[in-house]
Structures are given as structure tokens and as C-alpha cells.
Amino acid sequence: MIGVLEIVAYVAAGAVALYGVVTTVRNRPPDRTHRLAVGAFEVILLVQAVIAAVRVFGGVQLPEQTTFLIYLLVSVCVMPIALQFATAEPTRWGGTVIAVGAIGTGVAVWRLHDLWVAGNG
Numbered sequence: 715m716i717g718v719l720e721i722v723a724y725v726a727a728g729a730v731a732l733y734g735v736v737t738t739v740r741n742r743p744p745d746r747t748h749r750l751a752v753g754a755f756e757v758i759l760l761v762q763a764v765i766a767a768v769r770v771f772g773g774v775q776l777p778e779q780t781t782f783l784i785y786l787l788v789s790v791c792v793m794p795i796a797l798q799f800a801t802a803e804p805t806r807w808g809g810t811v812i813a814v815g816a817i818g819t820g821v822a823v824w825r826l827h828d829l830w831v832a833g834n835g
Contacts, residue, residue: 734813
């Protein structure tokens, strides 16, 4: 994986999760700022996914290549789904849905790192 981009993804996941929790505590439904935050996070994840996929399909061999590709797909899909759930019926809990999605995505990025290191240690 890409070390700097991976760290940026962790920071973005933490920031989006924290923002979701703060808006829940403040009793605010998701709004445009949530969409922008999730969108920025998603761009980071997409760049990481494209680079990783090019490397994998370009010849990098991983012991659990299928698992890696599944986690890569999951890391890109979770946040749009969480945002859709959070904004479908806007209540104060939408921020929590976004926060949980961000935490789950952060864990997926962490797992991607572990799988990458196992193959390229």
C-alpha cells in the first residue's frame, strides 16, 4: 500500500467519525457538511483503491489476493452506503451511522495494510 495515503485515510476516518459523533451529541441531522466530509474521505479511498488494484493486477503477488481485493472493494463501498442510510430519514442518529461507517472503513484500511505487508513484508 502507500504509506502516506494510508495515514491520510486513517486520519480522515477518525475525523469523519468524530464529526458524526459530535453532530449526534449536538442533536443535528446530517447535512451538506456531512456529504462533503464523506465525499472527501471517499476520494482518498478511491485513489488508494485504484493504485492498489493497479499494483495487484500489474503483478504484485499476495498470499490472500482475493481477500485483499474484497477488502479493497468494501473500503470503497461502505461510506456511500452509510451516507445513504444516514440521510434517507434525517434524524440526530444519522451522524452516528456515518461515524460507524467511518470506523468500519478505517478497520478495512488497517486490514488492507496487514494483507499487503504479509505479501510484501
